[in-house]
């Protein structure tokens with residue numbers, strides 16, 4: 001049996017390269033961070049992180065943010081957008097002569113999920129080391145007393161998910177009257193999760209004069225309306241608008257029956273034992289089913305979805321991040337925006353309900369300079385969604401040629417003895433044969 005999913009020598013998938021003209025327009029910076037007029041400590045922190053040159057979004061966002069302009073940026077994760085706002089925010093606060101701790105929070109960064117809050121908090125923490133700026137990350141699902149204690153200490157930047165933040169505002173532990181910068185990250189996701197009314201409420205409570213930085217991975221009429229209700233005379237920045245998908249990702253789709261998907265996943269994992277593989281499913285029940293199916297064939301995986309408590313979620317993420325476990329099965333909401341190094345494969349085990357989510361999913365691989373592979377398992381009933389995704393991206397996804405023999409080989413390949421699927425298939429075929437009229441011609445094997 002030939003290897004089906006084994007990595008081919010990587011070639012750029014030309015269909016996903018950005019339009020050359022557009023690429024030229026997006027002037028790529030030749031500047032280095034050492035050339036910027038920013039705090040020395042931040043430069044040192046950047047260099048420790050290995051960041052030498054700004055990414056496109058950083059090159060375009062840092063100057064206007066430093067000037068105090070509102071910014072409306074369309075850029076997905078993987079573009080370096082976190083540092084694009086973190087660098088100028090920390091710099092401005094550090095340089096503020098009258099920065100006084102007991103003044104309260106000066107910058108609020110609102111993000112949709114706990115994982116994202118932790119990840120962004122981590123970037124702020126690393127970039128603000130040895131500066132005068134103090135940051136703190138707040139999210140739900142964990143005990144609140146230690147958070148309250150921390151909020152009562154001096155603090156300049158708060159990174160938070162809306163739920164816990166509103167709780168603590170209503171209990172009087174968070175004051176908004178000194179905030180002069182509001183960042184909305186993954187604003188499109190905030191909209192999906194129904195946080196928008198809360199955000200508008202927050203906005204009303206801030207001092208009249210403040211800077212708003214609005215970041216969204218995707219743009220549509222709804223997002224536009226929201227953005228314009230929040231920013232004023234904003235500088236607009238858009239990174240690869242028609243090519244939202246990371247450029248160094250090789251995309252393919254395999255047509256696989258719904259019930260056979262687990263065998264193909266098993267095969268993909270077995271053929272790539274060293275690779276980190278992120279598997280997306282539609283629901284938490286499906287996530288647990290895939291986990292069990294893999295367990296039956298002795299493949300270790302972990303799952304992340306909204307039914308898991310926060311401790312579990314963090315522990316799963318850290319196991320996957322470190323590579324201790326190589327397969328993570330996730331739902332869309334739980335994995336949105338997370339940045340995990342070296343994910344080589346994103347598997348769309350189920351197609352996403354919304355075509356935009358394809359972009360978020362595959363954005364987990366091919367980050368920075370890494371190469372990534374996005375493999376979609378598409379059943380007959382999912383073909384209309386595939387069409388929508390292709391329309392959304394304006395590109396067709398390369399179809400993997402799986403020959404009939406190879407398809408059957410994959411079913412033979414499994415060690416899933418418990419499932420006794422072969423017996424089921426045989427039974428089923430026997431049943432169908434009985435129902436059919438006697439076949440007169442030669443039957444193909």
Ligand code: AMP
Nearest residue numbers: 051053054055077078079080081082339
């Ligand atoms: P983000 O889009 O903020 O999630 O960042 C995506 C990845 O790019 C993260 O792993 C960052 O550590 C990395 N990154 C961000 N800015 C730079 C830079 N200027 N140079 C190299 N890597 C970067």
